[in-house]
Amino acid sequence: MAAQALQPKRKLDERYLARQRWARAGWIYGAMLALAVFFIGPFYVAYLGSLKDNPLEWPFRYTFAQTQPKNWAAAWRLGQLGAGDPWLGGFVPGARVPFQISYFVQAGQEPQAPLVTVPTRRAGAGLGAIFDEVQAARYAQVSEVQEVGRRPAVVGGEPGQIVTYSFTVTYEGQGPKAARLPLDVEAPRGQLYYAATLDPNRLERRGRVASWDSITPGFLGYVFRNYVRVFNEARDPNTGASFFLRWTLNTFLVCLTVVLSTLLFASLAGYALARMYFPGKNYLFAFVVFTMTVPAQAIFISNYLVLRDLGLLGSLWGMVVWSAVGAGAVFIMKQFFE
Structure with a gap:
């Protein structure tokens, strides 16, 4: 019980x-x-x-043009209209790209149509600025800017109206494909930019000029523009081969070789220091720990001279030898075996 x-x-x-x-x-x-x-x-x-178009802007904003879904959809559609490529966009013969832009005009001021131009603009800087590029300005034709709507609005506490203008950029005849279709729209004085089919990359001249690097960018070309630039602009001027792909492959090769060599040599040394007995083992281990306190700057020149004498400067094997095994890895393996 x-x-x-x-x-x-x-x-x-x-x-x-x-x-x-x-x-x-x-x-x-x-x-x-x-x-x-x-x-x-x-x-x-x-x-x-x-x-971001300007990664160093301050103060830092968490919401901007590239994070807005409406721009994702617009970039996709404009890329399809410009080159039949909704991912990377472009500008090809036969393309017709309609575009709208809206301005806020204060009460009592008569709206005026903005000036629309397709500028000649090279992509990026550095290596990207030295490559020959098909300029859309040579083939693009801008239609007459027409007013398509007005509505009353209050912006910043000021009464007025939102005036919307429409125009079309076309590629008549035959010609090569242009990777980008840049656009500048200059507003008359007193008219403030309000919205557009695709948000501009920047506003210049105190907001009077709305500037696009391309109005047919495609989804990747607009949202991930900086990543696309890495592949397109970091190229060998002689062969056109992508430097970025070569850099990435070199990084993987060096990392893989260093990891394998570290596992091999650090495990052997760690096992010997942990499980084997030989004269001077403790002193050797103390020396290994001491080398962990020596900063890399103190041995930079000596390592450089060693690599120079071995003929490994400017090579991947030089980077592997430099960091093939470290005292920290030996210390961790010793503690593991113990």
């Missing part, structure tokens, strides 16, 4: 202990998740900065 009476109590104790274990695990994993979210913040900010 006593044993039967104790059974419900044991079950209650087991349930209580189980709830305690689950609660402890929940607190631990919750704290780890919170730390992960906290530390991923800088990476998120860096990612947003990589999408």
Whole structure:
């Protein structure tokens, strides 16, 4: 009878202990998740900065043109109209690209149509500025700018009206494909830019000129423009081969070789220091730990001279030899084997 009476109590104790274990695990994993979210913040900010036309702008904004879904849809559609390519866009013969732009005009002021031009503009800077590029300005024709609508509005506490203008950029006849269709729209004095089919990359001359690097960018060409530039502009001037792909491949080769060499040599050294007995083992281990305190700047010149004498300067093998195995890896492997 006593044993039967104790059974419900044991079950209650087991349930209580189980709830305690689950609660402890929940607190631990919750704290780890919170730390992960906290530390991923800088990476998120860096990612947003990589999408901006001006990554160094200050104060930093978390919402801008490249993060707005309406621009994603517009860039996709305009890329399709300009070159039949909704991803990377362009400007090809036969293209007809309708475009609209709206301005706020204060009450009592008569609206005037803006001046629309397709400028000659090279992409990027550095290597990207030296390559020959088909300029859309040679083939693009801009139609007459027409007013298509007005509506009353209050902007910044000022009464007035929103005036919308429409125009079309066409590519008549035959010719090569242009990778971009840049556009500048200059408003008369007193008219403030309000909206457009696709948000401009920048506003110049105190907001009077709305400037687009391309009004037919495609989705990738607008949202991930800086990434596309890396592939298109970082090229060999002689062969046209992508430097970025070569850099990426070199990075993977060096990292893979360094990881494999570190695992091999650090595990051998760590096992010897942890499990084998030989004269001077403790002194050798103390020397390994001491080398961890020496900054890289102190041995930079000596390492350079060694690599020079070995003929490894300017080569991938020089980078591998430089960082093939480190004292920190040996220390970690020794502690692991112990």
